[in-house]
Amino acid sequence: MCYRKKCGFLGALLLSACQTYTPLALHRQTDFADLKVSARSLGGQQLPAYVITPGQALDLTALELLAVSHNPGLTELRATLQVHEVELIAAGLLPDPVYAGGRDHPISGPDQATAWNNSLMLDTGALIQHHAQRQAAQAEQRSIRLDLLWQEWKVLSDVRQRAYRLQASRNNQALLAAKARIYQHLCMLQTTALQQHNVSRTQVMDSEQHWQAAQSALLEARAQQQRSQQALLSLLGLSPDRSLTITTLPPVHTVPEAPDHLLQRPDLLALQMGYTSADAHLRQAILAQFPDLSIGFNDSMDTTSNHTLGFAVQLPLPFFRNNQTALHKAQVTREQVKIQYQEHLNAAVREISFLKKQMVSLQRQVDLAITAQHQQCDAADRWSALLAQHRIDLVNFSTTQVACLDGQLQVLHWQQELEQQQLALMTLQGIVPQWDSLAHA
16 A cells, blocks of 8 residues: 555656647748837847837837847747757756666465565766756856857847948949939930031940940949848848838947957857856766765565665776766867867957958048049039030030049948948957947947
């Protein structure tokens, strides 16, 4: 009877911890995100309560918050993080005791009592290693979270770069459209002049070729803008059919010197946590060298109705392995993570140094382009006065107007290159965007 009660109690205890099965069907249709900000924090930083009105133009803050909320790659990483959260919980649990039991009913012989036995064993080796195992799991969990934060930073950087690229593309198209209109107007006037035998056919064909080239450049710029907009929609997790309008973005300021921020970059912090985890795994492997002792208690009765109560010990004899393979692997892994951290730190310093030198060169290009553009546009203004006095022809005047627009296109090109490098440098230096009512680009 006692045996049945014990078995019934253990069975009820095991069943109470069981989960039931619930089916989870896959969607057969696309499921794109809405224009809603669902993220509440980023790396411990509280995000603003931001409401997007349907149909309104999106500013930089809206784009960044939408990316944090709905970027497909970040969504997958967060799902992976939940799996590791469960693993962290499992690492923090104490080892389960092991129950063993049996029942023997005699079928012959003088002793007819039913024999039974119960034993409960506990692995003390797992208890000794538990603290180091838990520390390793906690450090690994922090490393995964920091990796996620770094990916969020990279997505934000990508969103900012694409948004400024779209803005530059709009300005570029406006200049190319003005250039095409000048050649179109010139072609129309020269066609009329050709009918009056005032210009040659060669002059008209030359203007038509310039017009066609300007139209082709404008069409290519529009196609590039569509590709950039589709890439931005993909980053935001939005439908490719959604129309996206962006407000005028604030100017990108010069990146400040932030040497202390580099060591606080999430990817480098993640590697530091990875080293802490590897170090804890090494300590766990060292503790695992000691014999994995299991102790427990026995409760039994034999067929003669003799009831006994005692204890049991299980001790493996590590003559051949002695955990040397696991210990060596833990040592090599810790050294590998140490080297990996140093290489990432060196690479970050090299990239920042290269970008700074490149930005100095790009700033010179911007200054030269601005100087040349001012000269070209000043000349175009002077030639406008000469045209009004009928001292130059329309072809030469149109040439100066196009030269002024080409100068503006060159300035826009080099300014866009400089903006892209400044935005990339912000991320490399570990400068986090601050979401508030002020421009933070």
